[in-house]
Amino acid sequence: MTSAASTANASPRQLTWARRRRAVGTFWSSYRQNRAGLFGLAVLAVFVLSALLVPWIVGEEALSVTRPPGEPLQPPSGEFWLGTDRSGRSVLDLILWGSRVSLTVGFAATFISIALGSLIGILAGHFSGWMSGLLLRITDWFLVMPTLVLAVALAAVLGRSLSTIVIAIGVTSWPTTARLVRAQTLAVEARPYIERARALGGGHWHVMTRHVLPNVMPIVLAQTTLMVAGAILTESTVAFLGLGDPTTPSWGSTIQAARDTGAVSSGMWWYILPPGIAIALVALAFTLCGRAIEAVLNPRLRSR
Amino acid sequence: MTELPPSDAVPHLDEVRDRGDAPRGTGGAAVALADRRGRDDDRLRRNAAYLGKRLLGAAVSLVAVIFTSFFLFRIIPGDPVRVMTHGRPVTIEQKEALAREFGLDKPMLEQFVSYLLGVLRFDFGESFQYNRPVLSMVGERLGPTLLLVGASLAVSAALGLWLGVQGAWKHGSTADRVNTGVALTLWSVPSFWLGLILIVVFASGLGWFPTSGMKTPGVTGFDMVLDVAHHMVLPLVTLVAVVYAQYLLVMRSSLLDEMGSDYLTTARAKGLRDTEVKRQHALPNALLPTTTLVFINIGFVLFGAVLVETVFSWPGLGKLFYEGLSVPDLPLVQGLFVIFSAAVILMNLVSDLIYPLIDPRVRP
Numbered sequence: 193m194t195s196a197a198s199t200a201n202a203s204p205r206q207l208t209w210a211r212r213r214r215a216v217g218t219f220w221s222s223y224r225q226n227r228a229g230l231f232g233l234a235v236l237a238v239f240v241l242s243a244l245l246v247p248w249i250v251g252e253e254a255l256s257v258t259r260p261p262g263e264p265l266q267p268p269s270g271e272f273w274l275g276t277d278r279s280g281r282s283v284l285d286l287i288l289w290g291s292r293v294s295l296t297v298g299f300a301a302t303f304i305s306i307a308l309g310s311l312i313g314i315l316a317g318h319f320s321g322w323m324s325g326l327l328l329r330i331t332d333w334f335l336v337m338p339t340l341v342l343a344v345a346l347a348a349v350l351g352r353s354l355s356t357i358v359i360a361i362g363v364t365s366w367p368t369t370a371r372l373v374r375a376q377t378l379a380v381e382a383r384p385y386i387e388r389a390r391a392l393g394g395g396h397w398h399v400m401t402r403h404v405l406p407n408v409m410p411i412v413l414a415q416t417t418l419m420v421a422g423a424i425l426t427e428s429t430v431a432f433l434g435l436g437d438p439t440t441p442s443w444g445s446t447i448q449a450a451r452d453t454g455a456v457s458s459g460m461w462w463y464i465l466p467p468g469i470a471i472a473l474v475a476l477a478f479t480l481c482g483r484a485i486e487a488v489l490n491p492r493l494r495s496r
Numbered sequence: 497m498t499e500l501p502p503s504d505a506v507p508h509l510d511e512v513r514d515r516g517d518a519p520r521g522t523g524g525a526a527v528a529l530a531d532r533r534g535r536d537d538d539r540l541r542r543n544a545a546y547l548g549k550r551l552l553g554a555a556v557s558l559v560a561v562i563f564t565s566f567f568l569f570r571i572i573p574g575d576p577v578r579v580m581t582h583g584r585p586v587t588i589e590q591k592e593a594l595a596r597e598f599g600l601d602k603p604m605l606e607q608f609v610s611y612l613l614g615v616l617r618f619d620f621g622e623s624f625q626y627n628r629p630v631l632s633m634v635g636e637r638l639g640p641t642l643l644l645v646g647a648s649l650a651v652s653a654a655l656g657l658w659l660g661v662q663g664a665w666k667h668g669s670t671a672d673r674v675n676t677g678v679a680l681t682l683w684s685v686p687s688f689w690l691g692l693i694l695i696v697v698f699a700s701g702l703g704w705f706p707t708s709g710m711k712t713p714g715v716t717g718f719d720m721v722l723d724v725a726h727h728m729v730l731p732l733v734t735l736v737a738v739v740y741a742q743y744l745l746v747m748r749s750s751l752l753d754e755m756g757s758d759y760l761t762t763a764r765a766k767g768l769r770d771t772e773v774k775r776q777h778a779l780p781n782a783l784l785p786t787t788t789l790v791f792i793n794i795g796f797v798l799f800g801a802v803l804v805e806t807v808f809s810w811p812g813l814g815k816l817f818y819e820g821l822s823v824p825d826l827p828l829v830q831g832l833f834v835i836f837s838a839a840v841i842l843m844n845l846v847s848d849l850i851y852p853l854i855d856p857r858v859r860p
Contacts, residue, residue, distance in 0.1 A: 228677075329556075332553070332557065333557060333560045346568070421684065425684070425686055428686050428689075429686060429688065429799075429803065432686070432688050432689075433803075433818065433821060434821075434822060435821070444686070447686075447689055447692070450692075451692060451807075456692050456695050456707075457700050457707070459696060459700065459701065461696065464689075464692055464693070465693070467689075468685065468686060468689035468690075468693065471684075471685075471686050471689065472681065472684045472685040472686070473684075475684035475685075476680060476681055476684035479680055479683070479684055480680070483680075
């Protein structure tokens with residue numbers, strides 16, 4: 193009866209935190225059973241670690257075009273494990289530095305998109321009447337726009353920098369989240385305890401932040417991981433189309449450089465293969481994590 | 497996605513009430529007939545309202561796209577002439593001549609009105625780069641894109657649905673897990689990179705397929721058809737590989753959803769064989785979400801086509817868009833933006849309109 197004794201003395205805040213800790217514990221124990229999800233998490237850990245540590249492992253001088261460390265377009269050797277690019281830089285170093293761009297753009301764009309989507313989704317679900325109607329119209333409008341076409345157009349118009357790509361991806365990818373969050377908000381608000389909260393004097397702000405938001409967050413989390421994969425793919429696409437930031441090496445721009453150099457016709461596999469594999473691995477890892485989270489949250493999906 | 501019309505629950509209640517109110521005995525049949533006619537009228541009115549709402553929604557979206565295309569490409573860059581002549585030495589006189597030629601010296605409102613009137617007549621202006629009307633260039637490039645996109649949609653839908661059904665029926669098996677894994681991996685691969693790798697291996701490496709283009713010059717007649725097909729293999733494979741995963745996953749999960757339903761237990765209890773239950777009861781219902789996905793997905797496929805056409809030098813709209821972007825050729829990019837968006841809106845409309853036809857539960 194120790195737990196009962198401790199709950200009796202605990203403040204509401206402590207109770208809430210104990211409940212949250214328990215929820216995380218349950219979540220993790222069912223996530224752990226998903227082997228694909230664990231694989232995705234492991235791959236992500238490796239990429240995030242290498243992206244964080246790369247300035248100490250490799251150093252920025254490895255990216256210098258004017259004073260490259262090696263001869264151009266050398267096949268893999270003991271010194272350059274993945275060969276060199278057209279200006280003599282190590283392809284492996286480019287990949288390591290590129291992971292910073294991909295992950296930064298992926299996370300930042302997803303953050304914009306999730307923040308916008310959650311905000312608009314909760315507002316559209318919580319309020320009824322003209323406000324909800326207007327928000328839904330705006331969502332629909334963005335939803336039918338070909339996301340990637342608009343992203344490319346924005347990048348072409350706003351100039352070529354990383355922040356443009358982040359904005360372009362973030363601004364065009366939020367409607368799916370907004371739809372999802374709105375549906376979940378409607379489901380949550382139909383529950384009796386919301387009525388109880390209102391009866392006790394809870395206002396719009398209280399209901400939205402204290403009751404709806406915590407219930408919407410899990411679904412948003414699954415959506416987030418899936419969206420990062422999409423954002424990373426979009427970033428590489430935009431970079432490949434030559435609309436990326438020309439000063440930072442990203443995986444997409446490395447593929448573009450390889451294509452321009454003629455790696456395709458002369459069979460320089462070490463130049464063109466690694467960046468694509470890196471993109472696919474990271475995107476796949478995020479997708480697997482997202483699916484695993486979805487399966488934990490929705491037991492009906494678990495058999496899939 | 498768009499809101500589904502009210503489910504079957506409401507009309508059913510109405511019908512029950514109607515039946516209860518109908519007077520019995522003599523003359524009941526005539527009254528019932530009149531009653532049914534009344535309900536038919538009602539249904540017709542509701543169908544018309546549904547159709548009208550969807551058409552209006554699509555029209556509003558289209559207008560929004562046309563507005564966006566104008567302001568996105570004119571206001572944000574500030575000065576199209578500067579963008580046009582970016583990085584090239586030009587005199588002020590040349591700039592002014594250029595601005596006059598494209599009507600950029602007029603007030604914004606006047607430009608907008610003339611743009612709007614132009615778009616209504618499918619006139620998207622003249623390309624900066626080629627000095628030709630955008631529309632005629634689009635006309636030339638439309639065929640190859642329709643061929644590539646149409647073929648890849650057909651192949652990937654067929655492949656995805658088939659594999660999805662197989663996976664759901666034997667879910668948990670090795671074949672299912674391998675199929676899902678392969679689909680997820682291919683979905684994560686950037687399409688342009690996959691195309692380049694296919695070129696390295698099968699075109700410049702093994703020499704089985706041509707590296708680029710759509711046809712060999714000078715080939716005519718039936719040989720030309722074979723030649724185009726030969727050129728299309730690699731672009732088609734690339735596009736299908738990236739697209740089919742979504743059909744597979746949606747088909748598989750919606751079939752799995754259906755397989756737990758009560759009506760399947762009923763069907764089995766009636767004594768139907770298991771394959772019959774799956775094929776004639778579960779499959780038609782599970783097909784519904786996937787059918788809509790085929791239409792809704794068109795934006796994704798179109799963008800895939802931009803990349804695949806660029807990589808394989810396929811002479812379609814996607815490659816034209818890429819050519820326009822690299823200049824940037826604003827009227828061309830703007831026109832294609834409107835056309836791509838219109839295609840997406842149209843396909844969404846089609847999916848909204850056929851859904852009630854194939855699923856009686858959501859009939860208005």
